[in-house]
Amino acid sequence: MIWSLAFSALSRRPIRTFLTALGIAVAVGSMVIFLSLGEGLRKAFASQIGSIGPDLQVSFGDFDASASFTMLPELPAYYLTELRQKSSEFGIKRATPLLSHFRAGLSPSNSFVFQGLPPEENLADLFSGFKLNEGRSLSIEDETSEVALIGAQVAKRSQLTLGRQLRLNGDYSFEIVGIVSSSEGIVDNSIIVPLKSLQAALGITDKLSFITLDLDEPSRAAETAKKLKAAYPDLGFQTRADVLGVLEQGVKVTDVVRLGISTIALIVGAIAVANTMMMSVFERTREFGVVRAIGARPRFLFGLVLGEALLLSFVGAVAGVILGRLGMIAVNAISINLIGLEVAALTLRLVIFAVAVAFLMGLVSGLVPAFRAARISIATAMARE
Amino acid sequence: MVAVVVAVVAVAVAKVLRALSLNKTYALPSGNVTALQNFSYDFKAAKVTAIVGPSGSGKSTLLNLLAGLDSPSTGTIYLNETNLGQLSEAARAELRLKHFGFVFQSFNLLNILTAWQNVAFPMGLAGETLQKRKAHAEALLKRFGLGERLHHLPYKLSGGERQRVALARALANNPDVIFADEPTGNLDSKSGSIVLDALFEVAAEGRTVIIVTHNLELAKRAHELIFLSDGKLTNAPTNLSELALT
Ligand SMILES: Nc1ncnc2c1ncn2[C@@H]1O[C@H](COP(=O)(O)OP(=O)(O)O)[C@@H](O)[C@H]1O
Ligand SMILES: [Mg+2]
Numbered sequence: 001m002i003w004s005l006a007f008s009a010l011s012r013r014p015i016r017t018f019l020t021a022l023g024i025a026v027a028v029g030s031m032v033i034f035l036s037l038g039e040g041l042r043k044a045f046a047s048q049i050g051s052i053g054p055d056l057q058v059s060f061g062d063f064d065a066s067a068s069f070t071m072l073p074e075l076p077a078y079y080l081t082e083l084r085q086k087s088s089e090f091g092i093k094r095a096t097p098l099l100s101h102f103r104a105g106l107s108p109s110n111s112f113v114f115q116g117l118p119p120e121e122n123l124a125d126l127f128s129g130f131k132l133n134e135g136r137s138l139s140i141e142d143e144t145s146e147v148a149l150i151g152a153q154v155a156k157r158s159q160l161t162l163g164r165q166l167r168l169n170g171d172y173s174f175e176i177v178g179i180v181s182s183s184e185g186i187v188d189n190s191i192i193v194p195l196k197s198l199q200a201a202l203g204i205t206d207k208l209s210f211i212t213l214d215l216d217e218p219s220r221a222a223e224t225a226k227k228l229k230a231a232y233p234d235l236g237f238q239t240r241a242d243v244l245g246v247l248e249q250g251v252k253v254t255d256v257v258r259l260g261i262s263t264i265a266l267i268v269g270a271i272a273v274a275n276t277m278m279m280s281v282f283e284r285t286r287e288f289g290v291v292r293a294i295g296a297r298p299r300f301l302f303g304l305v306l307g308e309a310l311l312l313s314f315v316g317a318v319a320g321v322i323l324g325r326l327g328m329i330a331v332n333a334i335s336i337n338l339i340g341l342e343v344a345a346l347t348l349r350l351v352i353f354a355v356a357v358a359f360l361m362g363l364v365s366g367l368v369p370a371f372r373a374a375r376i377s378i379a380t381a382m383a384r385e
Numbered sequence: 386m387v388a389v390v391v392a393v394v395a396v397a398v399a400k401v402l403r404a405l406s407l408n409k410t411y412a413l414p415s416g417n418v419t420a421l422q423n424f425s426y427d428f429k430a431a432k433v434t435a436i437v438g439p440s441g442s443g444k445s446t447l448l449n450l451l452a453g454l455d456s457p458s459t460g461t462i463y464l465n466e467t468n469l470g471q472l473s474e475a476a477r478a479e480l481r482l483k484h485f486g487f488v489f490q491s492f493n494l495l496n497i498l499t500a501w502q503n504v505a506f507p508m509g510l511a512g513e514t515l516q517k518r519k520a521h522a523e524a525l526l527k528r529f530g531l532g533e534r535l536h537h538l539p540y541k542l543s544g545g546e547r548q549r550v551a552l553a554r555a556l557a558n559n560p561d562v563i564f565a566d567e568p569t570g571n572l573d574s575k576s577g578s579i580v581l582d583a584l585f586e587v588a589a590e591g592r593t594v595i596i597v598t599h600n601l602e603l604a605k606r607a608h609e610l611i612f613l614s615d616g617k618l619t620n621a622p623t624n625l626s627e628l629a630l631t
Pocket of ligand 1 (some may be wrong): 380411412413418419420438439440441442443444447450489
């Protein structure tokens with residue numbers, strides 16, 4: 001009976017109810033969008049690194065996700081020779097050197113990540129589902145030449161075609177000889193150039209960003225990492241889980257910020273609900289007096305008002321999730337275009353979280369008005385015009 | 386015919402309402418206002434008791450105290466052995482729900498509910514099933530000639546019809562006492578007398594009916610008369626028509 005009464009009470013003032021629900025929807029919707037960004041990043045990391053990354057990644061010192069893009073390569077190249085010599089001892093199937101260089105531009109379409117790899121590497125071994133879409137791949141002959149394979153997304157985003165020159169700095173440009181893609185998409189956003197020519201262009205000869213290791217027994221990666229760390233204390237060895245963990249830490253930091261912004265939106269929404277409920281309790285004082293006179297307990301009015309607040313919040317939350325979903329489609333359309341990633345994702349846990357938060361919001365904002373309704377003095381309430 | 390119906394729905398053994406030395410003082414910034422002084426009375430079951438007196442003499446205050454809607458400053462109210470003042474707020478609500486019925490001057494129906502839903506509302510509070518609520522509400526409304534108005538919202542009913550819905554609602558949980566504060570105050574004389582007839586009929590079933598009124602005809606017709614003046618129970622003037630009721 002309480003729920004149908006609460007529903008009737010809300011539908012009696014359709015415009016006010018609609019506007020309040022809209023307020024909640026906007027608050028919940030913006031929370032969903034903000035939080036979905038983290039979910040999208042997590043998904044992207046998990047699928048790209050979790051499934052196709054190397055078994056172990058070797059860094060100089062401990063690995064720090066934010067530093068890896070911005071800092072100069074520090075890993076001395078002689079460790080590659082060292083590790084290759086000891087490959088049977090540690091069960092290493094393949095050791096691949098990697099030099100990453102981020103060329104920042106004014107706009108995302110002018111910013112590129114150069115990946116220096118030995119041109120004789122079979123790229124299909126490194127990237128699952130590797131595919132040459134146009135042009136040719138790299139070979140040993142390209143060792144010192146300024147040529148590049150670019151990912152399909154990069155080509156699309158920056159409108160690059162075969163034969164075009166890609167400037168790295170004032171002295172060096174790379175000619176695009178092939179356009180490539182892979183099933184997991186990681187290659188699609190990269191520019192692959194011969195390791196030696198990238199080192200020359202950057203003016204370094206003996207340094208790498210990382211060495212990636214593929215193991216004979218990938219399931220024993222953690223164990224191998226420990227053994228390697230004991231042998232080479234200056235280096236860091238990260239399993240896929242370690243890399244994901246570091247990235248997860250990075251996303252977590254942004255979680256705090258995004259949750260903070262969402263909380264402000266939610267507080268504003270909660271105040272709107274509290275205000276609406278307070279007003280409606282005030283307007284219905286006489287009616288509530290009558291209901292109490294007839295024999296309703298204080299608890300009944302408490303439940304009725306709280307029920308109305310919860311109903312309002314729930315409707316707002318459902319609309320908010322839908323609104324958030326639409327917002328995410330827009331955000332992803334933009335992010336795909338800019339960086340080739342869907343940064344926003346609507347996960348089940350996010351939907352549950354949003355509805356739970358809205359429920360809590362209804363509960364909190366309905367409490368004071370509900371107490372008010374429960375504690376009215378019957379005689380005074382009924383004397384009101 | 387009416388007598389037969391009355392016999393069938395009569396209240397088994399009506400509970401007795403008693404007031405003992407009631408005082409009510411309102412504290413206002415301008416000083417204390419004594420609305421009721423040393424009021425004692427034993428109300429009789431199966432009778433209509435009219436409370437009359439000039440405006441501001443404390444009639445509504447008295448009715449509110451008797452019905453447990455407000456608490457006296459001192460004094461006690463008993464329904465049989467139950468002292469209303471010693472009950473918790475929830476228990477007093479429960480007592481009103483099961484034993485009291487209310488009819489107000491301005492009807493006070495819930496405007497989001499239809500006629501039958503208004504009548505069924507107190508039964509819902511008492512935990513009756515929907516089926517029983519519906520059947521009983523329909524029977525009560527038919528009894529008061531509103532069989533065609535079951536699904537009307539209050540704003541579509543005339544004043545007299547609304548007051549009969551209110552009376553049906555007051556009877557929903559088969560109460561011992563009916564309180565009515567100027568039930569005909571907003572009605573024309575024809576609708577007014579229909580409602581009054583119904584109230585007398587309800588008293589004949591064995592219930593205690595207490596009516597605050599300005600209506601001279603009703604004051605004459607009532608079985609018992611309480612005359613209030615400045616919050617005190619006084620002897621009514623021998624010639625009722627001399628009452629300064631308005
Ligand atoms: N809630 C209240 N606060 C203060 N004074 C009140 C209140 N209710 C009634 N009074 C005062 O008590 C007296 C009796 O009022 P009331 O019982 O309403 O009289 P009646 O119903 O006979 O017109 C009046 O003087 C009125 O002003
Ligand atoms: Mg009055």
